[in-house]
Amino acid sequence: MGASLKGISADNIKASLGNPDDLNVRSITLNLLMENRLECSIVFIAGIADEKEIENFIIKPLQQLSPAVEIKDILLTVQKEIIQAKSIATLHLYKDAIHDVLNGKTIVIIEGINDVLSIDVAKWKERSLTEAEGQRVTKGPLIGFNENLATNIAIMRHAIKNEQLRLENYTFGSLTNTNICIIYLEQSVDKTILAELKKRLTKIKSSKILDANYVEEYIRDQFLTPFPLILTTDRPDVLTGEITDGKIAILVEGTPYALVIPALFLQFLQSPDDYYFVNGGVTRLLRILALTLAIYLPAFYLAFVTYHPGLLPFDLILSLASQREGKPLPLVVELLLFMFLFQIIIEGALRLPKGLVSVVSIVGTIIIGQSAVEAGLVQPATLLVVSMSYIFSFVAPIMTLATAVRTLRYGFILIAAFLGLYGIILATLALVFHLNHLRSFGVPYFSPLFPFNPKDQKDTIYRFPLRKLTNKHQFQHEEPVSKKRE
Amino acid sequence: MKTLGIIALLSLFAILSLGNINRNELNEVALVYAIGIDRESDNYVVSLQVINPQPLNNPTDKLPVVVYDTKAKSMGKAIEMVSRKISRQLSPAQVQLIIIGESVAETIGINGVLNYILREPGLSSMLDILITKDISAWDALKVIPFMEDIPGSEIVKTLENTEVNWGSHQRIFPTQLKAEILSRGKEAIVPTIMLIGDKKTAGEKAILETISPNAYLELSGLTVMNEDKKAGWLNDNQSRSYYLIKGSLKNSYFSSYCSAQKEEFGLTIIHSKTSIDGKMNNGKPQFKINVDLVGDLDELNCDMDLTKPDGIKKIEKLMEKDIEASIKDLIVQSQTLNCDFIGFGDILRIDDKSNWKKYEKIWQKEIFSTSKFEITANVTVRNYGDINISD
Numbered sequence: 001m002g003a004s005l006k007g008i009s010a011d012n013i014k015a016s017l018g019n020p021d022d023l024n025v026r027s028i029t030l031n032l033l034m035e036n037r038l039e040c041s042i043v044f045i046a047g048i049a050d051e052k053e054i055e056n057f058i059i060k061p062l063q064q065l066s067p068a069v070e071i072k073d074i075l076l077t078v079q080k081e082i083i084q085a086k087s088i089a090t091l092h093l094y095k096d097a098i099h100d101v102l103n104g105k106t107i108v109i110i111e112g113i114n115d116v117l118s119i120d121v122a123k124w125k126e127r128s129l130t131e132a133e134g135q136r137v138t139k140g141p142l143i144g145f146n147e148n149l150a151t152n153i154a155i156m157r158h159a160i161k162n163e164q165l166r167l168e169n170y171t172f173g174s175l176t177n178t179n180i181c182i183i184y185l186e187q188s189v190d191k192t193i194l195a196e197l198k199k200r201l202t203k204i205k206s207s208k209i210l211d212a213n214y215v216e217e218y219i220r221d222q223f224l225t226p227f228p229l230i231l232t233t234d235r236p237d238v239l240t241g242e243i244t245d246g247k248i249a250i251l252v253e254g255t256p257y258a259l260v261i262p263a264l265f266l267q268f269l270q271s272p273d274d275y276y277f278v279n280g281g282v283t284r285l286l287r288i289l290a291l292t293l294a295i296y297l298p299a300f301y302l303a304f305v306t307y308h309p310g311l312l313p314f315d316l317i318l319s320l321a322s323q324r325e326g327k328p329l330p331l332v333v334e335l336l337l338f339m340f341l342f343q344i345i346i347e348g349a350l351r352l353p354k355g356l357v358s359v360v361s362i363v364g365t366i367i368i369g370q371s372a373v374e375a376g377l378v379q380p381a382t383l384l385v386v387s388m389s390y391i392f393s394f395v396a397p398i399m400t401l402a403t404a405v406r407t408l409r410y411g412f413i414l415i416a417a418f419l420g421l422y423g424i425i426l427a428t429l430a431l432v433f434h435l436n437h438l439r440s441f442g443v444p445y446f447s448p449l450f451p452f453n454p455k456d457q458k459d460t461i462y463r464f465p466l467r468k469l470t471n472k473h474q475f476q477h478e479e480p481v482s483k484k485r486e
Numbered sequence: 487m488k489t490l491g492i493i494a495l496l497s498l499f500a501i502l503s504l505g506n507i508n509r510n511e512l513n514e515v516a517l518v519y520a521i522g523i524d525r526e527s528d529n530y531v532v533s534l535q536v537i538n539p540q541p542l543n544n545p546t547d548k549l550p551v552v553v554y555d556t557k558a559k560s561m562g563k564a565i566e567m568v569s570r571k572i573s574r575q576l577s578p579a580q581v582q583l584i585i586i587g588e589s590v591a592e593t594i595g596i597n598g599v600l601n602y603i604l605r606e607p608g609l610s611s612m613l614d615i616l617i618t619k620d621i622s623a624w625d626a627l628k629v630i631p632f633m634e635d636i637p638g639s640e641i642v643k644t645l646e647n648t649e650v651n652w653g654s655h656q657r658i659f660p661t662q663l664k665a666e667i668l669s670r671g672k673e674a675i676v677p678t679i680m681l682i683g684d685k686k687t688a689g690e691k692a693i694l695e696t697i698s699p700n701a702y703l704e705l706s707g708l709t710v711m712n713e714d715k716k717a718g719w720l721n722d723n724q725s726r727s728y729y730l731i732k733g734s735l736k737n738s739y740f741s742s743y744c745s746a747q748k749e750e751f752g753l754t755i756i757h758s759k760t761s762i763d764g765k766m767n768n769g770k771p772q773f774k775i776n777v778d779l780v781g782d783l784d785e786l787n788c789d790m791d792l793t794k795p796d797g798i799k800k801i802e803k804l805m806e807k808d809i810e811a812s813i814k815d816l817i818v819q820s821q822t823l824n825c826d827f828i829g830f831g832d833i834l835r836i837d838d839k840s841n842w843k844k845y846e847k848i849w850q851k852e853i854f855s856t857s858k859f860e861i862t863a864n865v866t867v868r869n870y871g872d873i874n875i876s877d
Contacts, residue, residue: 224490306510309517310579310610314639317517317580318537324512325541331511380542414498 008097008109008116010041016098022046023101028062030110036071039111048104050123057084058106058119075113083108087120102177124148129155134234134257135397140276141237149179149253152236156183156251159240164188170201178209179253183239188246193262193441197248212257215250219261221439226407228400229440231260231267238272262441266449266460271397274463281463287395288461294392294405298335299412299424301385306331307420323379332417334378338386339410341368346390513539516574519551520638521565522623523599524587529557531587532564533624535638536572537580549691550635553627561602578608583638584660585616585679587623588709588716595714596676597667603660614642614657617709619680619719626679628689629703641703645677648705653738653755654725655705667714670846671831674711675728678719679703710820710827718823720816727816730777730809731828733760740781742808744788751788753781753805753867764833766841771857773830777809779863783870792870802865809863817859826854 010025017023026042042058061082079088085106091097092115097107104122129151132144145152153167164186171179184194200219209215212232220229233239234256239249242260250259260267269288274280309317329337345364349357372378389409396402408431415423438445448456458464522533533555538548554571558564568576584603586596596617603609618626631640648655655677666674683701687693693701708725710718720728729735741752757780764773783792783801791797820828831849835842845853 305512308579309510309512309515309577310608314519314580314582317512318539318636321512321517321537322539323542325539327513414494 007114008091008094008107010043010109012094013043013098013101013107017101020045026059028059030062030065030074032065032071032074038071038074041109042106043101043109044106044121045101045104048122048124049106050121053085053121053123054106057121058108062108071112074110075115075117078108078110079117083117083119085119085121089118089120090115091118092116099177124150126151132235132256134232134399135238135272137271137273137276140272141235143236144234145236145251145256145258147254147256149181149251152251152256152258153181153183155236156239156243156249159236160185160243165243172201172204172215173206173209175207176209180209180215181251183243183249183251185243185246188244189248190246193443194248196441197250197261209252209254211255212250212252212259215252216259221441223438225434225438226404227265227435227438227445228268228398228404229263229438229445231263231398232257232400233260233398234258235272241272241275242267262443263445264440264443264447265435265438265445268396268398268401269461270459270463273397275466284463285461287397290392290395291401291405294389295408295412296424297389297392298339298385298409299416299427300421301381302332302335302413303416303420303424306417320379320381323381326376327379328377331382332413334382335386335413336410338368338372338378338382339389339413342386342390343406510577514574515577516572517580518576518578519580519636520583520585520627520641521578521581522555522585522587522627523561523590524622524624525589525593526557529559530561530564530590531555531557531622531624532561532568533627534565534568534576535627535636536576537636551637553624555624561599562606578606579610581609581613583614583616583642585618585623585626585641586676588618588620589622591617591676591709591711591714591716596663596711597714600660600664600667600714604664611661612659614645615660615663615676616641616645616679617676617716619678619706619709621681621685625681625685625689626703628685629681629701630689630691630693632694632699632702641679644703644705649736651737652726653729653735654722655708656729656734667711669829669832670849671826671833671835671842672829673717673825673827673850674714675720675827676709676711677705678707678709680706710823710825712823712825717825717827718819720819723812724816724819727809727812728828730758730779731760731762731775731813731816733758739784740779740805740809741785742805744790744804749788750785751783751790751801751804752785753779753865754784755779755781756868757781762830762833763837764830765838766834766845767858769853771830771834771853773833773857773859775813775859775861777813777861777863779805779809779865780868781805781865783867798867798870801870802867805865806863809865810861813861813863814859817861821855821857824850824855826850830854830857 014023014025022045024044024046028040028042030038030040032038040062042054044054061084062078065082075090079090091100097116097118100118101107104124106119106121108117108119110116126148127146129143129146131142134144143155145155157165162185166184166186168182169179170182171177182197197219204215204218206214206218216230216232223229231242239258239260243249247260247262250261252258269284269291271284271287274284277283304312305320327334345360345368349360352360369383373380373383393402393405396405412424412427415427419426435446436444436450444451447453449460458469517537518534519537520535522535524531524533533553536552536554538550538552540546540548540550554568556564556567558567565576565578584599586599590596590599603613627637629637631637634640634643645655645657649657658676663674663676666672680703681688681701682704685701688701693699707722708720708728709716710720726735726738735755735758738755739752740755741750743749744751759778761776762773764771766772786792790800817828820826826849831842831854
């Protein structure tokens, strides 16, 4: 006998869930006409259902049930007239009942009647809404998403009050049964991308969804690349901006981070601040310069010093030469070693309990910065280059790009150590080829710069005044969206 | 992923195994700052001023440079032979200065040196060239500097400073010098350096303990080349007149006697412009030289009333006369040496091409010395100060 065919009763539910302590079963006797009595059970899980609501809107009305009701009409009467909760449904499948109990709903089972009532009084514990952590701004909206899907959807509803807004719910994860929600604007969404997204969503086979990344890895285009092909953000204002631009957002239950598809390379260089300051376009230019330097600075340093000292100003090479005197490690090893050390310091500062972070920064600055120089292990210029490169990489407005930048940097250092400036040019060409090769849901990753779209240039590397911007973007598909998937 | 991993592993292996990383480490090369080239009994004597870097944290008593010299038939061989004396590989990429000894310019000519500089791929094309006077290039490289750490750098910076402020010398680069040597209508000019004082004390560290040094290098005049050999020398005033007539004088100071050759007044020249027109007249070249100068009156040591325009006019006239005289002096020098270093031939080539073709080959030998010149100077005093101490 399959579970779905089981009769819905309090005992069955108890048995199915393994008789847990937090499963509450409250029995009520209903007094009907002609001294008829019906046993009625209210089943819910304490903690995820709002007990006050159950008490006031379910138990109290049931107990005060007027005797003028026929037995055959009892369910309809209870549903329509008696229970005062905001949402109520009739179920007749056992597995639905179990599902609803686990989702915080309350099941009302009336003796002798096959169908049961499922009343939505769920109240999940949630973190209060706080400032967005992943992407901070100096001026602008502060609110960030939290882990509750319903709250996040409510925030988006609040941000876009438009009848065109569409929300579609899905449940994934065979064990966790996590809900996700796709949000888009019906009028401006690209229909091919939407269809492709739905197709890719069916491929999620994971048993658990703990974070947006579980969804991302299943639906992203299959390229071997350090670059993020899907935008992640925990800021409602960013999500609003993207949705109104015709993109599709995916909210995942249990994480404040939402996904946006399709993602373009330039989006990762755009900070919300750019739009919240009058002259925001200029800071974007500087940010792009800083990120470029973050990749190139160590490589250029190495290539110039070891391969092309003749191209450096003489005073600089003289100062570098005097720093170099008596240093035991080759420059490339020195550079890689300290790059690695910095990476570990950052990693350590992230993982340690907050109280110990100051220890890491002291150890990092004093031991590495000062003692290593005094011990003659490293030349100050190397430290300067390494720390400048790290500081430059911090300006990446979306942290997934910063990771890509840091990864690429090692490649550039290695090739500069091996081939000098020639190697850097080769690596740059390879990087440009690679970026042009990438697609996010069929949209060229480097667009609208490559392929160049003259109509879409007002918000690329420089932000034009807001009154000149439009919400219309053309995503250029040159090939079937899903070519890469098979 | 697998291919990427293999590529990463291979390149790491290549970097570590090929010994590439050690090849050009800065503490394993010797940076050459300046090269001096002399001639001694059919051999080149090449001296290298090599940087001796001071470790950053523990300064030592070491001098910042070491000068090595070797003698060989060819310059490249001589430089390679220095390896026997030095523990590091020589790196010529940072050479900023080439000093050519007078002995080279007087005997074999500087063409060989220039060709070497232009051919050697390791050398930069933006390096300064100087010729010594009365000393050898080797001696010039051994003079202790006072302001800069590196002796060569002191010379280069002095040259730059002179170019901007006094105007008697301008930097010349190998390609430019080679072009002037090859040109039929102009002979080459090279800035010249000489040693004031005793060359033995100039090279000893003890001199740094004197506050007023008695032995130092000084830029003095220009060496005039005939083809690639030394033909003569211009003194400091002639040098400035040379750059004035070439129209490349940037900033300078001219003075002139008020009257009776007693007291002087001076102008800071802030702008100068020269135009030369030439043509052949009955087989004799004729040149019209017109010099416009704008200057600020700096100093007036004599009685003159500047409140009236006449006074200013008088100053301008006196200055014009003086400048005309100094240009005249330069041209006379040029004709005496029979060496057209000002480039009148080039002017003729541009202004009177048909005649130039005829006389091109005998220009220097026969025609140039018969040239006639008409010199006019135009001095404008733009600013003569706010105060007027006339009595």
